[in-house]
Amino acid sequence: MKQTHRDFLATLQQFIPEERLITDPLRTLAYGTDASFYRLIPQIVVRAESENDIAKIVTLANQHQIPVTFRAAGTSLSGQAITDSVLIQLGDGWKGYKINKDATQISLQPGVIGGQANSYLAPFNKKIGPDPASINAAMIGGIAANNASGMCCGTAQNSYRTLKSMKLILADGTQLDTGNLHSINRFKLSHKALLDSLDALGQQTRANKVLHERILHKYRLKNTTGYALNSLVDYTDPIDMLQHLMIGSEGTLGFMSEITYRTVDEHPNKASALIFFNSVRTTCDAVAILKKTPVSAVELMDRAGLRSVEDKPGMPDFMRELGEDAAALLVETRAADPADLATQVETIKASLAGLTTTRPIEFTTKPEEYAKYWAIRKGLFPAVGAIRLTGTTVIIEDVAFPVEQLADAVHDLHQLFKKWHYNEALIFGHALEGNLHFVFTQAFDTQEEIDRYDGLMEDVANMVVGTYDGSLKAEHGTGRNMAPFVELEWGKDAYQLMWELKELLDPNAILNPGVVLNRNSHVHLENLKPLPAADPLVDKCIECGFCEPTCPSRDLTLTPRQRIVIWREIARLEAEASGPKADPERLAELRKEYQYQGTETCAACGLCSTTCPVGINTGDLTRSIRSQNNEKHTKLAQWLADHYGTLAKASRVTFAAADMTHGLIGTQAMTAITGTARKLSGGRIQQWTPSMPTGAPKIKAPANAANALATTGSSAAPKVVYLPSCASRTMGPARGDSDQTSLADKTEALLRKAGFEVIYPAAMDNLCCGMPFQSKGMFAAADSKSAEIEKVLLEITENGTLPVYSDTSPCSLLLKDKLDSRIKLYDTVDFIDEFLLDRLIFTATSEPVALHITCSATRMGQADKLKRIMSACSTQVVIPDQITCCGFAGDKGFSTPELNASALRTLKGAVHECTAGYSTSRTCEIGLSHHSGIDYKSIIYLVDRCTQPIMSKTASTEENNRIQTQKS
Known part of the structure; x- marks a missing residue:
């Protein structure tokens, strides 16, 4: 570390806690990776x-002349969120929001994810205007700093156009709230010179007819190249100019600590159509026509793009032809009501009647179809990304053209791809705005490849600007990637004006220097990221960051x-270990640090795969590493599996003994003793909490499968094989739980209430899905247990004739992947949704209850079913918005309790009004109970409490009719 940074760090340590200062x-x-x-790499x-x-950090940075860069989610594509100096990362304290009474405005802190903002507004049929493709990962700070738009946003609903006010912090540490008159008046006194200079620049710009018209002309399209010079002509108040200059400034002019947006309507009725044309020109002609119709989005896909997905499941066969x-x-x-939607659909179809399509135009209003x-x-x-060669990266560029010239622009881009041999490149984009994205793969491991990329970018820049006077960056921000081309696009006068604005607001150039404006004409070819082969399980990763919001360790150690x-860096260093660049x-x-940061604190829950564009499950990498680390324990693992x-x-005995001790010495003493034991053992003794389960009673079941079938064979009731997980068989309710019935007993009672005959597998104590071994990378032992359970289930279900009920979602997920396809295995959620909703009368309670959707349930696609079941049981279901996997x-939760604590750190505040919580995994419920302050149990307990049977053998015909009527 440089001495100047050491001095800066020493001063930071005076007011920032050590755990929030990172230098390793x-x-x-x-x-530091985006x-x-x-x-x-930041220092x-x-x-x-x-x-x-x-405010303190930037003030200090000014004093020390130390550059700083602000970082939100790091989903930016143009290099605007990286630095080799000081990176300021948003912590937990930036997720606040406030909606006004009629939901026409929402105030958001920069750490709120865009998709979360929309979920807050959804009950009001409102949303924020910007809708980038990264909205479920990108944070408001980045969305506003890049003036990101998206598929439906256009130019009318981006951050610049929908901004109401903001709180901002300037390079000198001054704070300004443009929505607060007192703050404005105070700022006018303290920063009169700055506002006077802004006012003068605005007057000069508006008076310069050529420059004024140039600015208006440039913003007829989507444009995020350079600074928002339209703020100088759209507004005359310097405060308005200042806050609008912040939009799209990529953290180079100040920090936005809160944004208040004017919201836009989110109409609930939608219809979509995929319309095919024989030529790009006809397709682009259609875009010009559609721009005058009531469409909300028009996305163009060229033939290369269609070819890249035509073999995917569910794609129509004719695409190949x-x-x-x-x-x-x-x-x-989109429309407010179905009648208006139908009218709009007919209007759109009629507008295209004069064009030839390869297939008839068919709109659908069915969500599963569109x-x-x-x-x-x-x-x-x-x-x-999925087909690229290992070691190459995926680049997505972002340009805009006048819509009337779109066909020629697409043709010219295709010609440039041919010239520079980017044969895999494809084009798609937001056609209504003339905004095209082109995607291609690129290696940077040789000078020849770098030169090829440089040649393409030079030609693209000259074509976009010289031929079409378009935008080199329509919505992805300028960053480092397009900084050398800002003057080319804007011209000398506008470019000089941008530098004047930068120097006015950041005179010491400490805010993200080199981004947006850069006098280095080769900056876009420097500091290129290596992507070495690391493991086939993760080599397709494009480092987009879409996985990060789902990861339970994201605020403790590392994200997927x-x-x-880091694993790529380890692989790179290993490959160079015997060469001149070796750094042992x-x-x-x-390697040493990764053991804890990467391996021990990875939940391996697989949620990352649900949001990854190329479907990578980083948990697979973690299990692979654990397998290598645990090779010497293979025989022990198999012995445990066999016994x-x-x-x-x-x-079961251990849980019972711990509970007995707890009862004798009390919670305080138990916590102190076990805490000390864990500390002295170096963490080898597992964590005890008051939410620990008691020992579950042994399930009283028939001795073997044959007896089970014989006992129930004559019954007319439908039969179900109940497979209690090992967690359900060993863990009873916690000592303080209001209902002390074990999950197995409660489940059996509910199934019988619904009219099912319950059958248990024989020798249940020895059965296990294999998850305890699988998660530790002990794959052979895991496979032996799943094979054993498969054999038992095939026999007891008569080769899949009877359904199998699995009561723990992680086990269900694993078994669904492992078992013979003849076995019809249902998780708790699936079984209730498919079989019990029609067999029980639900009476919803008015008590507010919390729901935790486990990572396994999410991966099995059960979220909507689970919400439907919970809504039948309670009129107030609370789903904490910042909780994903519980960790x-x-x-x-026993061996690395800090992972569970970090993942659930916001849970207590989110569920404080709830009387109880429900989930579908016994182990998850231990941590949920501990960190929430309320009891979490299986949803079986709630369903049982809120239901009664539809039919009863002893009920009169009249009573049965009444129950049937009540149900209907």
């Missing part, structure tokens, strides 16, 4: 938690993206 090689690399193809990462933190010049438009229209259309569009970017970044010291340090009944019995991860 592993985390500076991990936290979605772009550039790499700079210091600071986690800021408040506006005062930011399309001609080489074919293209398609994905069209969506979701398939949008899956095609959203699959284009990852389709390229960051784990892959760094390699040893990264699992003994292990289960010992576990208990089987036994991680």
Whole structure:
């Protein structure tokens, strides 16, 4: 670390806690990586938690002349969120929001994810205007700093156009709230010179007819190249100019600590159509026509794009037969009511009647059908990522043209791809705004490849600007990638004006220098990110960061993206270990630190795969690493698998003994003693909490499968094989739980209430799905247990004739992947939804209850079913918006309790009004109860409490009719 940064760090330590100051090689690399193809490693990462933190840090940076860069989610594509100096990362304290009474405005702190903002507004049929493809990962700070738009946003609903007010912090540490008159008046006194200069620049710009018209002309299209010069002509009040200059400034002019947006309507009625044309020109002609109709989105896909997804499941067969010049438009229209929607659909279809389409135009209003259309569009970017060669990156560029020239522009882009041999490149984009994205793969490992990329970008820049006077960056921000071309696009006068604005607001150039404006004409070719082969399980990762919001360790150690970044660096260092670039010291340090940061604190829950564009499950990498680390324990693992009944019995006895001790000495003493024991053992003794389960009573079941079938064979009731998990068989309710019935007993009672005959497998104590072994990378032992359970289930279900009920969602997920397809295995949620909703009368309670959707349930696609079941049981269901996986991860809640604590750190405040919580995994419920302050149990308990049987053998016909009527 440079001496200037050491001095800066020493001063930071006076007001920032040590745990929020990061300087070690592993985390500076991990936290300093964004979605772009550039790499700079910060010397210091600071986690800021408040506006005062930011103000103090930038004031100090000015004094020390130390550059700082602000970082939100890091989904930016143009290198605007990286630095080799000081990275200021948003901590937990930036997720606040406030909606006004009629939901016409929403105030958002920069750490709120865009998709979360829309979920807050959804009950009001409102949303924020910007809708980037990264909205479920990108944070408001980045969305506003890049003036990101998206598919439906256009130019009318972006951050610039929908901004009401903001709180901002300038480079000198001054704070301004443009929505507060007192703050404005105070600022006018303290920064009169700055406002006078802004006012003068605005007057000069408006008086310069050529420049004024140039600015208006440039913003007829989507444009995020350079600074928002339209603020100088759209507004005359310097305060308005200032806050609008912040939009799209990429953290180079100040920090936005809160944004208040004017919201836009989110109409509930939608219809979509995928329309195919024989030529790109006809497709673009259709765009010009559609621009005058009531469409909300028109997405263009060229033939290369369609070809990249035509073999995906669910794609229509005729796509493979399309001609080489074919293209398609994905069209969506929205309305407040179905009648208006139907009228709009007919208007749109009529407008295209004069054009030839390859197939008849058919709109659908069915969500499951139009979701398939949008899956095609959203699959284009990852389709390229999935087929690229290992070691190459995926680059997505972002340009805009006048709509009337779109066909010629697409043709010219295709010609440039041919010239520079980017044969895999494809084009798609937001056609209504003339906004095209082109995606291609790129290696940077040789000078020849770098030169090829440079040649393409030079030609693209000259074509976009010289031929069409378009935008080189329509919505992805300027960053480092397009900084050398800002003057080319804007001209000398506008470019000089941008530098004047930068120097006025950041005179010491400490705010993200080199981004947006850069006099280095080769900056876009420097600090290129290496992407070495690391493991086939993760080599397709494009480091976009879409996985990060789902990860339970994201605020404790590393996210999936960051784990892959470090594993790639380890792989790179290993490959160079015997060469002149060898760095054994760094390699040893990264390997040592990764053990905890990467392996021990990974829940391996797989939620990352549900949001990853290329479907990577980083948990697979973690399990692979654990497998290598645990090779010497293979024989022990198999012995435990073979003697699992003994292990289960010992576990049950241990829980019972711990509960007995708890009862004798009390919670305070138990906590103190076990805490000390864990500390003295170096963490080897597992964590005890008051939410620990008691020992579950042994399930009283028939001795074997044959007896079970014989006992029930004559019954007319439908039969179900009940497979209690080992957690359900060994863990009873916690000591303080209001209902002390075990899950197995409660489940059996509910199934019988619904009219089912319940059958248990024989020798249950020895059965296990294999999850305890699988999660530790002991794959052979895991496979032996799943094979054993498969054999038992095939026999007892008569080769799949009877359904199997599994009561724990992680076990269900694993078994669904492992078992013979003849076995019809139902998780709790699936079984209730398919079989019990019609067999029971539900009476919803008015008590507010919390719901935790486990990672396994999410991966099985059960979220909507689970919400439907809970809504039948309670009129007030609370689902905490910042909780994904709970981080208990089987036994991680015992062995690595800080992971569970971090994942659930916001839970207590979110559920404080709830009387109880419900989920579908016994181990998850331990941590949920501990960190929420309320009891969490299986949803079986709530369903049982809120239901009664539809039919009763002893009920009179009249009573049965009454019950049937009540149900209907």
